[in-house]
Each structure stands twice: as structure tokens, then as C-alpha cells.
Amino acid sequence: MSISISRRSAFILAGVALLLAFIWVVARSGPLAPVRVTVAQVARADLAPLLFGIGVVEARRSYLVGPTTAGRVRRVAVDVGDRVQAGQLLAEMDPVDLDQRLAATSAAANRAQSAVDTAAAQLADSIARREVAAANARRYEDLGQKGFVSSSVTEGKAQELKSAAAQFASADAALAGARQDLARLNAERDGAQQQRSNLRLLAPADGVVTARDAEPGSTVVAGQAVLRLVAADSLWVKLRLDQNRSAGLQVGLPAEIALRSRPGQVLSGKVARIEMLSDSVTEERIAQVAFDTPPRDISVGEMSEITLRPPPVKQALTLPNAALRLRGGKTGVWVHLADKLGFVAVKAGTSGADGKVQILEGLKEGDAVIVHSERDLSEDSRIKVVSTLAPAGS
């Protein structure tokens, strides 16, 4: 009988152990188990906001150098990467017949000069004839009054004088006309010369050649670029910031610039300009960030990540932003009070760089709120507070 009793108690013991394990498993897993959560307290702290956007390195000043009329490229003097000075010859267009036209207009101008000389000589001749005619007329008038010559002779001399005066006026007008002709042809020659020099493409400013779009022999239309230049000292970053994360953006804000070509290196800069126009399609604000010391060998078009740090909010009520939940269209947090859960709608303010968010309304200092949870919570969720929910090692 004693064997039977010990057997019996062993059997009961095994049964009880199995039952306890069963109850433990049912209570600890599945829907009946408590939700493990982490809890944080609302605390006052300085909150350093952060703005983050991506940008592209751009030149503040860039130039497209090309002809003003359609034509063929004759010569390109520089290549991509060359540094050029203001006024330096970059390329030349083919003048076609412009040189010949220039020679023709200069010859015409020279001929006009000769015409002026001829007219001047004719004028001198007419002056001499008029003087002789005037002397004769005066003499015959005296003789006529004394009755030595007939009146018809006197009248003939007077008529000769009028004719000489008319010839003088004609020669004078011819000289003026020849002079005007000369001025016109000189102007034409100068104009042809201007056109000729306009075919030489000069650098408008100091810079670096970034593109050589046309080679000698290719035809370009008016306004098409043969070469592109950028002012190498005017590089900055065009920053694009999501509109809903751009509060606090202002000129002069210090910036951390991380270029894609230089991982691990952070360059300093400042917001130089904020554009008034937002990109309405991508819903981004656009600002320009200038380097404090422009790095050398930086490429235009390079991608960069920019972090701006607006001034911190002092002594704000803060909470980890993971605590914020959306429930029934309201943003709020789960408040843990005396082992009970309650959803409290809050008004969140600035977000800080450390993952904290400013609480404007709804909570007071010292309130305990649920930050992380294994599952979505509800008012009657059973919870178990733990220090961390992440698997070991993270």
C-alpha cells in the first residue's frame, strides 16, 4: 500500500506540475498575456530642433557663351576644366564673307574720300572764277557810267558774275554731299568691323569651363551655347526641405553639409538665401547654403545632406516621440496612472534632434506615459512595464 501511495502522490504531483505549466503558458502568451510596454516621464528639458534636407551643389553664377547670330564654329580655344580670365578668347565663329565685305566697305570709304577732295578742288575753282567775274563786272559798270561802252556789254558782265556765283554754290553743295557720303561709308566699315569682332566669343568673367557643347565645324543657332562657364568661387548648395519640416528656417542659420563624395566629413556653412517660391509639385522649400570655406575640387551637381540646427527651445515639456499615437483621428499618448491606462489627446510642438517632442498641451510634468509597446493598446489592455522591449544586442 505504501508503494501505491507514493506512486499516487508522484502521479498527482506530475499532474499538478503539468496543469501549472499549462496555466502559465496560457496566461503568458497569446491574447490573454499582458502587453509589455516601456514607460517614460514627461520632463522639462532643452529641445534642440533639427531640419534636414538634401541639396545639390550649384554655382551661383554660371554663363552660357554663344554667338548672337546663327553660324558655324571655326575654332574653340579652351576645353572643359580650363580656368579662364574675363575677356579671354574662348572660341571664334566662322566669318564666312564678312572679311570681304569689310574690304569692300573700306575701299568705298577711300573712294568717297577722293570724291571729297575733287569737290573741294571744284569749289576752289568756282571761287576763283567768281572773283574774276566780280572784278570785270565792277570795271565795266564804271566804263558804262562814263559812256565808253554800250549798256549791253555792261549787262553781259553782270550776268557773268551771277553765273559764277551760282557755280560756286553748286560746288559747295557737291562738297557737302561728298563729305556725308564719306561719313556713311566710314560708319558702314566700322559696323562691319564690329560684326567681325562679335564673332570672337570672349569670357564674360573669371571662371571654369564646365561644358564644351559645340566643336569646330558645327553649326549653332543664335543663343545656343558653345561653352558653359561657372564662377568657381560662387559654389553653394541648393537645399530642398520638406514643407512640413521647414519651420524655423532662416537666413544665417549654421548648416552642416555632408557631401556624398566625402563620407564621414562634415563641412560648415550658412543659409545664404531662402527662396520665396516653393516647389509646389514636390512640396518642398528651397534655400541656398553657402560654404564657410569653399572646398577645392568639389563638383557641381553633387548630392549633399544638410542639417540645420535652429535655436533650441528652453525648458520645454518633452516626451519621446515614439509615445505619440494616432487614435480615432486624434494625436495623443497613453497615460499610465495607478495601473490604469487612459488615452489623453495632446498638442505636440517642435521635434528635437534626440527624438524628443515638445508637448504644448494635455500633459503635465511627471506624468508617466507609455512609449513603446508590443501591440496596439486599448483602455482595458493589461500591461507589464519593462525597461526595454528590443531584443538583446540592439
Add this chain to the structure above:
Amino acid sequence: MISLAGRDILHSWGKFVLTGMGLGLLIGATLTMAGVYRGMVDDAKVLLTSSGADIWVVQKDTQGPYAEASSIRDDAYRGVLGLPGVAQAANVTYLTMQVRHGARDERTMVVGFEPGQPGEPPNLLAGRRLLRGHFEAIADVKTGFRLGERISIRRHDYEVVGLTRRMVSTGGDPMVFIPLKDAQEAQFLKDNDAIISERARTATNPALNRPGVPGLLDAVNAAQTVNHSVNAVLVRVADGIPAEQVAQEIRRWKHLQAYTREQMEEILIVKLVATSAKQIGMFLAILTIVSAAIVAFIIYTMTLGKIREIAVLKLIGTRNRTIAGMILQQALGLGLIGFVVGKLSATLWGPAFPKYVLLEPGDAVRALVIIMVVCALASTLAIRAALRVDPATAIGG
């Protein structure tokens, strides 16, 4: 009055318990199979719940974004937002892709969402929500990513800043949440070689690269590289307004397809997981029948093994009722041990499965009832055999 069943069990309790445990493991396998099926359906539901949407707006005549490909313009949400009854509307992209993490690849569903809008993960397991507009990610803990690690999606690296739990696609792939703009780029941006050959292809097309029209080629290239598409718009309906009413407005006036939560659940559960669910359901049915048969046979053979003792009992004048009671009690006891061991084992090995296994208490209760009924039925077979025993066999051969 002493319990005949109890005494008999005590007599060979090791054998009894071992039989019960063997049976339990079989029941455990059946319960797990039910859990796999429930998990599959739950994956689909949790996908819908976690998105926080009441209406899914997708490309016309598609069943996107989960069951079918859908692509709509990313400014379509503005028109939806203007409809009466719409409280929130946000773009979202879904893309199943490999995410590089060190040397290995992880198959994930990359979700592009806008912070503070539907589509954002509702609760975190660790870490924080996204702070920067680019290059930060929240990953499901099943990906194996840890906080602070860097992962590569297409050409950019992302820092894991938060972890979630039970955020999976219908295929069970864990989700990685990244900002919408990055996700759009990841989804539609081709690799560099493809971009360059595309540009060359455009340049050789005389219609797009005409002499005398400078800038045309650049304009065409620029137009080809931008893509303003998303997979769906998630809509949250204002309180007190029926979702179907808003969905009808969207279908009628926006020329887009709109699904309410019920319709989406129907698409996911009836259409997307239907075949695999039926497959598992079939298997579950067979497993249940096999388990019932095995329980019946075990009890039957257990009784046959004690046929001599039963004959002795009959010889000393034990009533049939007492003998039947003994066999029934043993069968039920066996079933009970089997159920407890089965539930225990299923719970223990369930989390080790790669996909989610949901063990519902309702299923457990149903299983218990079925086991007890099967045991009771099986014992009738054994009882019939026991009652037909000739008491003479106790002294005879």
C-alpha cells in the same frame, strides 16, 4: 468506493502518461496547423489595421495595392482631400524588395509613408519615429535589423531609428518604413547603367534630338527621370460618416478605385490568401481525422491489453457500468493529458515558426471539445469489446 480507473492508471502510470504525451504532441501539431491558418489571416488583417486607413484609393480597375499592382499620380490625394467626409488622405507606396544589410540580403516590404498620416506604424517596439525627411528607416524586428544600423535600399543608405513588431505584408515579409519621397525614388529610379542607356536611346531618336532646337534633348531627358507616382492613397474618414459613402464619391468623381476596410479584407482574405488557406485547411481536416483515429485506436488497444483483468473483474461480479465507467474515465483522462501537452507544445514551438502562428483561445476550446467527444466515442468501441469478454477467459487460456 475506490476509483477503478485511478487504480488501474496508477498501476501502469508511466505507460499512461507516455501515451498521453505522444497523443499530446499529435494534438500539438494539429493546433499549430490551425495556428498557421489563423496567422495567415491575421497577417492580412494586421496589414490593414496597421495602415490606419478606412479607405484605400487605388488605380482604376485594379485591386491594389496589396493584391495587384497599382500606380496613381502623387497629387491625386489633393483631390481626394477636398471631398466631403475625408479627414485625412496620404500617399503611400509598397514595394517588396531585397534590402542589403552588410553582406546579406533581407526580403522585406518597403513602405513609403508620410509622418503623422495614415500609413505610419501605429506603435513602436523601440527607438523613435522618423525625424529627418530622408534616409531614416523604421524596421520590423523580424528583419533582424538593430537600432542604429545602416541598411541599403537601392543607392542610398538608411539609418534604422525605430523598430516595430508584427508589421508584415500578406506574404509574411517584414516591413521597412522609409519617407515617401525616398520610397518613390527607390521604386521608380533605375540603376545608373539603365539611365545612361536610356539617355543614349533618346539621343539617337531624331524626333527628340533635332538640330536647331537646342535644349529639347535635355528637356526630354529631364522629363524621363522624374516620376510622380505612388501606389495608393490611404484615406481616413471623418467621425460619423460611413466609409462606403465616401468611397462611392471617390469612385464616381475621381475616376479611381476605392475600397473600404471590409472590401479590402475580402480582397486580401478571400482572394489573396484563399488558395494557401484552403491548402492548409485541407491539411488541417486530414490531421484532425488522423488524430481522432489514432486516439480511438490507442484507447481500443489499451483496453484489449487489459482484457484478462477485465475478465477477472467480471468473474468477481463487477457490474458492467463500473467497467464501462473505468474505460471512459481513462479515455477522457488520456484526452485531457493530450490536450494540455498539445496546447503546451504548440505554444512553445509556435514562435519558432518563420511566419506568424496565432493560437486563438477559441480554437483551443474547440479542440478540447473535439478531443473529449472523440475520446468518448472511441471509448464506446473499447467498452463494447470489454463487455463482450467472456469471464471464462480469466481462468481459461
